[in-house]
Amino acid sequence: MSVEITRLANGLTIATETMPTLESAALGIWVKAGARDERPNEHGIAHLLEHMAFKGTSRRTARQIAEEIEDVGGDLNAATSVETTSYYARVLKNDVPLAIDMLTDILVDSRFDEAELEREQQVILQEIGAAEDTPDDIVFDHFQEAAFKNQIIGRPILGTRQTVKSFTPDDLRRYLARHYGPDRMVVAAAGAVSHKAVVEQVAAALGSDATPAPVASEARTPASYVGGEYRQSRELADAQMVLGFEGRAYYARDFYASQVLSLILGGGMSSRLFQEVRERRGLCYAIYAFHWSFSDSGVFGIHAATGEDELAELAPVIIDELIEAANGISEAEVTRARAQMRASLLMSQESPASRAGQIARQLMFNGEVIPNDELIARLDAITAPRLADLAGRLFTGSTPTLAAIGPVSRLPTLDALGSRLDAMPRMKVAAGA
Amino acid sequence: MSVEITRLANGLTIATETMPTLESAALGIWVKAGARDERPNEHGIAHLLEHMAFKGTSRRTARQIAEEIEDVGGDLNAATSVETTSYYARVLKNDVPLAIDMLTDILVDSRFDEAELEREQQVILQEIGAAEDTPDDIVFDHFQEAAFKNQIIGRPILGTRQTVKSFTPDDLRRYLARHYGPDRMVVAAAGAVSHKAVVEQVAAALGSDATPAPVASEARTPASYVGGEYRQSRELADAQMVLGFEGRAYYARDFYASQVLSLILGGGMSSRLFQEVRERRGLCYAIYAFHWSFSDSGVFGIHAATGEDELAELAPVIIDELIEAANGISEAEVTRARAQMRASLLMSQESPASRAGQIARQLMFNGEVIPNDELIARLDAITAPRLADLAGRLFTGSTPTLAAIGPVSRLPTLDALGSRLDAMPRMKVAAGA
Numbered sequence: 001m002s003v004e005i006t007r008l009a010n011g012l013t014i015a016t017e018t019m020p021t022l023e024s025a026a027l028g029i030w031v032k033a034g035a036r037d038e039r040p041n042e043h044g045i046a047h048l049l050e051h052m053a054f055k056g057t058s059r060r061t062a063r064q065i066a067e068e069i070e071d072v073g074g075d076l077n078a079a080t081s082v083e084t085t086s087y088y089a090r091v092l093k094n095d096v097p098l099a100i101d102m103l104t105d106i107l108v109d110s111r112f113d114e115a116e117l118e119r120e121q122q123v124i125l126q127e128i129g130a131a132e133d134t135p136d137d138i139v140f141d142h143f144q145e146a147a148f149k150n151q152i153i154g155r156p157i158l159g160t161r162q163t164v165k166s167f168t169p170d171d172l173r174r175y176l177a178r179h180y181g182p183d184r185m186v187v188a189a190a191g192a193v194s195h196k197a198v199v200e201q202v203a204a205a206l207g208s209d210a211t212p213a214p215v216a217s218e219a220r221t222p223a224s225y226v227g228g229e230y231r232q233s234r235e236l237a238d239a240q241m242v243l244g245f246e247g248r249a250y251y252a253r254d255f256y257a258s259q260v261l262s263l264i265l266g267g268g269m270s271s272r273l274f275q276e277v278r279e280r281r282g283l284c285y286a287i288y289a290f291h292w293s294f295s296d297s298g299v300f301g302i303h304a305a306t307g308e309d310e311l312a313e314l315a316p317v318i319i320d321e322l323i324e325a326a327n328g329i330s331e332a333e334v335t336r337a338r339a340q341m342r343a344s345l346l347m348s349q350e351s352p353a354s355r356a357g358q359i360a361r362q363l364m365f366n367g368e369v370i371p372n373d374e375l376i377a378r379l380d381a382i383t384a385p386r387l388a389d390l391a392g393r394l395f396t397g398s399t400p401t402l403a404a405i406g407p408v409s410r411l412p413t414l415d416a417l418g419s420r421l422d423a424m425p426r427m428k429v430a431a432g433a
Numbered sequence: 434m435s436v437e438i439t440r441l442a443n444g445l446t447i448a449t450e451t452m453p454t455l456e457s458a459a460l461g462i463w464v465k466a467g468a469r470d471e472r473p474n475e476h477g478i479a480h481l482l483e484h485m486a487f488k489g490t491s492r493r494t495a496r497q498i499a500e501e502i503e504d505v506g507g508d509l510n511a512a513t514s515v516e517t518t519s520y521y522a523r524v525l526k527n528d529v530p531l532a533i534d535m536l537t538d539i540l541v542d543s544r545f546d547e548a549e550l551e552r553e554q555q556v557i558l559q560e561i562g563a564a565e566d567t568p569d570d571i572v573f574d575h576f577q578e579a580a581f582k583n584q585i586i587g588r589p590i591l592g593t594r595q596t597v598k599s600f601t602p603d604d605l606r607r608y609l610a611r612h613y614g615p616d617r618m619v620v621a622a623a624g625a626v627s628h629k630a631v632v633e634q635v636a637a638a639l640g641s642d643a644t645p646a647p648v649a650s651e652a653r654t655p656a657s658y659v660g661g662e663y664r665q666s667r668e669l670a671d672a673q674m675v676l677g678f679e680g681r682a683y684y685a686r687d688f689y690a691s692q693v694l695s696l697i698l699g700g701g702m703s704s705r706l707f708q709e710v711r712e713r714r715g716l717c718y719a720i721y722a723f724h725w726s727f728s729d730s731g732v733f734g735i736h737a738a739t740g741e742d743e744l745a746e747l748a749p750v751i752i753d754e755l756i757e758a759a760n761g762i763s764e765a766e767v768t769r770a771r772a773q774m775r776a777s778l779l780m781s782q783e784s785p786a787s788r789a790g791q792i793a794r795q796l797m798f799n800g801e802v803i804p805n806d807e808l809i810a811r812l813d814a815i816t817a818p819r820l821a822d823l824a825g826r827l828f829t830g831s832t833p834t835l836a837a838i839g840p841v842s843r844l845p846t847l848d849a850l851g852s853r854l855d856a857m858p859r860m861k862v863a864a865g866a
Binding site: 019020021022023024054062063065066067069070071072073074075076090091092118119120121122123124125126127128129130132133134135136235236237238268269270274275278279280281282283284285286305306307310335336339340341342343344346347350351352406 | 452453454455456457487495496498499500502503504505506507508509523524525551552553554555556557558559560561562563565566567568569668669670671701702703707708711712713714715716717718719738739740743768769772773774775776777779780783784785839
């Protein structure tokens with residue numbers, strides 16, 4: 001495995017990893033701008049822009065975009081997250097130049113036709129409805145909103161029906177000009193690709209004045225984790241619950257330790273929560289922990305879904321497991337978590353799509369691609385006592401966030417759950433101060 | 434690419450494909466028995482058995498199963514479908530022997546402990562609740578039930594709360610003994626594996642008398658597609674709709690042509706339904722066509738989700754597109770669909786998990802692994818006129834099936850939609866008789 005990286009004079013980064021035995025490639029353009037880079041009155045525009053990128057350029061209608069990539073059996077797609085937006089393709093070897101041509105075309109020369117915009121706004125209204133109808137999806141929106149109350153970073157990425165309908169082609173152009181500068185883009189490719197050929201073609205397409213110059217990169221409002229409760233009674237078979245705390249930023253000292261802790265608490269069949277909640281008590285079908293990082297903050301949470309009666313029992317059990325973690329993590333658990341992270345790292349690098357995404361994210365967030373040896377060394381440096389200490393700090397260091405929808409009347413209040421957290425070993429908290 | 438296949442005297446088939454550059458492997462045991470092999474009073478037992486396989490053997494407790502595989506960073510999982518059940522693992526190269534040991538252990542020596550069973554029954558009740566709460570999941574259960582009315586093949590795989598709770602360890606043992614004979618199993622592995630080593634280890638574990646001998650393979654009741662309507666008003670933002678027809682069995686002459694037709698109608702961004710319904714009319718976020726095959730029948734359907742008002746317009750548009758397809762398919766569409774199938778075939782073969790699954794399914798359903806050249810030749814033989822002819826036969830050859838949940842009051846009835854189908858070119862129907 002070896003990643004080749006080229007930085008162009010305009011700030012654009014291009015990285016490739018050639019996987020010699022493959023007949024296909026995955027490639028994309030990652031932009032370091034997402035939903036949190038919207039202005040207050042732009043709610044949903046980052047996601048709308050991502051949709052509109054497929055709706056026609058000077059050289060291609062929306063239909064031609066769809067047909068041209070599928071004519072070669074390829075696939076174009078895109079995704080918007082809190083801090084990034086990505087546009088990517090999966091193609092066979094010989095079609096890499098076509099994919100680069102299309103991805104760069106839609107980024108620098110999209111037309112934002114009025115009629116296309118109007119239809120796409122309708123489509124996103126249906127997408128908002130679909131999210132509302134999916135309980136284990138929408139509960140995370142409520143969680144993020146409660147964790148980052150009244151902040152742009154806490155808003156649902158899709159926007160609201162009202163805001164989505166309000167945007168004009170000029171609104172899209174303004175957001176694009178403000179955020180899609182070459183210095184905020186990474187082109188990454190993995191599989192059957194040649195670095196030299198990718199660099200030459202991308203430079204020709206994005207390295208010239210055709211790229212919209214960013215007016216002035218707007219500084220993000222720093223995220224401020226708040227915490228609190230959101231609860232909505234809804235007629236569902238299962239109640240959905242997400243309980244969480246302030247997590248760690250990508251650049252934080254505790255970033256890797258937080259990832260390992262989430263694995264030990266609720267990362268697989270052998271994790272503490274799975275064993276205690278599902279295997280020993282039969283309380284739910286699925287439970288897991290997660291740690292999501294942003295550039296200046298993060299959230300550490302646990303998701304579970306279960307029936308009304310089971311929920312009343314389940315929530316305190318989760319709190320008790322958090323306290324147990326602060327009381328001690330075993331060496332066997334740390335060894336297992338390291339093995340899991342190492343294996344998932346190696347396996348994901350055998351998939352061109354996963355690998356291209358990894359390379360792009362590391363370049364965006366760390367400015368470099370971290371070699372496996374170094375990643376593994378960072379994991380190896382994490383000890384059991386440090387993880388227990390981190391648990392104590394994480395689970396008492398912020399106001400908890402609780403989001404619940406469904407038959408939730410028997411779920412204890414956030415205050416009741418919070419006071420159960422008082423049993424958390426206090427000396428550990430001091431140690432982390 | 435070359436698959437090595439060994440058939441043991443007891444009927445077990447073992448197939449591997451060595452992918453020399455990989456550091457990991459995917460492997461599993463596929464059993465040619467699923468939900469439709471249940472007896473009338475066994476509703477949900479195939480899926481319950483799949484869950485109980487992870488709940489302890491003579492040599493390992495449930496917890497040990499979870500810990501042993503995750504100690505090496507591996508992953509065990511399983512899935513139950515209408516006609517098959519699969520148990521599979523993802524591991525690094527050196528852990529292939531462990532994965533084989535565990536997969537064979539849970540298949541031949543599971544204990545079905547009473548207390549474990551009771552807890553797992555509770556877990557499945559939560560899983561049933563989760564399915565009911567996911568509209569774009571449960572609508573397919575209703576579709577299958579209406580398509581195969583009052584038949585075992587039409588029942589939801591999870592079972593009902595009542596049936597799931599009713600099963601005893603002996604019920605599980607009886608189902609297992611009846612269906613899990615070595616002659617109905619395929620072991621498939623892809624990635625960093627050696628055929629000889631896999632065969633030796635699997636033969637030692639499954640080739641002896643330890644394998645439960647099948648009492649007598651019970652013949653399946655032949656599936657009889659019925660069709661009809663299921664409609665449920667529910668307070669949701671979007672209405673979910675699946676409209677379908679009788680499809681083709683795996684072994685049918687029209688199997689590949691049906692797959693190609695579903696791609697042309699609703700397989701990607703350039704497909705007819707996506708272009709007409711989403712791109713030209715902005716009526717929904719997602720729409721796609723599917724063709725699912727069983728050993729003796731199949732269903733061809735279209736899924737869409739959209740708001741109440743849009744649904745009333747959308748349903749007739751779908752019918753019109755079906756009629757259009759019978760009126761003619763263009764050469765360009767056929768060429769594109771072939772390119773899509775060829776590319777997705779090649780790309781999936783670069784992933785060990787996809788490849789192991791492909792090999793297993795081809796061996797179960799065709800008794801052989803079909804070489805790429807031959808698959809591509811079969812696709813190349815499908816012409817545009819044949820596809821139009823097939824569309825005419827598919828969309829008039831059976832009573833349509835309509836399943837809809839959500840705000841569905843404005844959706845036309847199945848009868849109204851059906852009579853719109855009268856515009857289907859009749860001569861095509863005759864041609865296919």
